Amino acid sequence: MSKIDIQTVMPQIMxxxxTGTERDDVLTEMADFLASMGMVKPTYAKAVIDRENIYPTGICTEPYPVAIPHCERDGVLKTAILVGQTRNNGITFQRIDDTDLNVDAKVIFMLAVDTNQGQLEVISKLMDVIQDEKVVEEIVHAKTCEMIKEIVTNAFMNG
Known part of the structure; x- marks a missing residue:
């Protein structure tokens, strides 16, 4: 597999x-945060939830499951990844590979990518990142938002 030039589409990582405990509440909470940062339009939350209902994004990674909710670029103003750390047991998502099964995602990577090609590159790079057990574990145990950002940024740049 050729190395992706992530520099050309490097997302703003946050x-x-x-704080939420139910999937749709969490997706709205995260999308609203991205909107408050000027990354997405206010309609982004509904679009992400609608897409998640059709194309689930829960992934059964080890040692902790993750989810990668996103939607089409229409609602995106600037490319970003909001890396959400959940509390307690995680947030229940349907699995991407078997919608009859669920995972309790401990980390949620909400993508907002403003180009089609960029979305493929960012998702490809993110798949490499989430398959690194050490990185996911570090995110789960990070004490601050700044630590989460640093862990994921380093994984994107050096992974």
Missing amino acids: GYQI
């Missing part, structure tokens, strides 16, 4: 500590 850490976030989730």
Whole structure:
């Protein structure tokens, strides 16, 4: 596999500590945060939830499951990844590979990518990142949003 030039589509990476406990509430909470930062339009939350209902994004990674909710670029103003750290047991998502099964995602990577090609590159790079057990574990145990941002940024740049 050729190395992706992530520099050309490097997203703004932000850490976030989730307060919600239900999937749709969490997706709205995260999308609203991205909107407040000028990254997405206010309609982004509904678009992400609608897409998640059709194309689930829960991934059964080890040692902790993750989810990668996103939607089409229409609602995106600037490319960003909001990395949400969940509390306690995680947030229940349907699995991407078997919608009859669920995972309790401990980390949620909400993508907002403003180009089609960029979305493929960012998702490809993110798949490499989430398959690194050490990185996911560090995110789960990070104490601050800044630590989450630093962990993911380093993984994107050096992974």
